[in-house]
Amino acid sequence: MEGCAGEANPGIRKPIPAAPDSSVTFRGAAANIVYIDWDNDLVVVVRWIGEGLPEFIAKVLGAIQAPSPTENGAHRS
Numbered sequence: 001m002e003g004c005a006g007e008a009n010p011g012i013r014k015p016i017p018a019a020p021d022s023s024v025t026f027r028g029a030a031a032n033i034v035y036i037d038w039d040n041d042l043v044v045v046v047r048w049i050g051e052g053l054p055e056f057i058a059k060v061l062g063a064i065q066a067p068s069p070t071e072n073g074a075h076r077s
Contacts, residue, residue, distance in 0.1 A: 018058035025053070040064060 016023065016035075023037040033053060035044040040061065049056060 016054045016057050018054065018061050037061075 014021070015025065019035075019037060020039040022039055023035065025036075026034040028034070031048050031050070033046050033049065035042070035046075035053070035057060037044075042060070042064075044057065044060060046053065046056065
């Protein structure tokens, strides 16, 4: 398990800048990565993403936080 930045671990660099401090990642064999984010109720499992994990998680978080078209006043037919 990778450490998380935050109050409990003040000296640890935050590996995924877009992620909340409460999130954690687990790295396994064959480049498997499990990202758990309790604040956003997410479990994300990826393989072979390399150094692209921070960008990918930022996109996932952006997608779930973006308002839907109906929330912006637009109506779907």
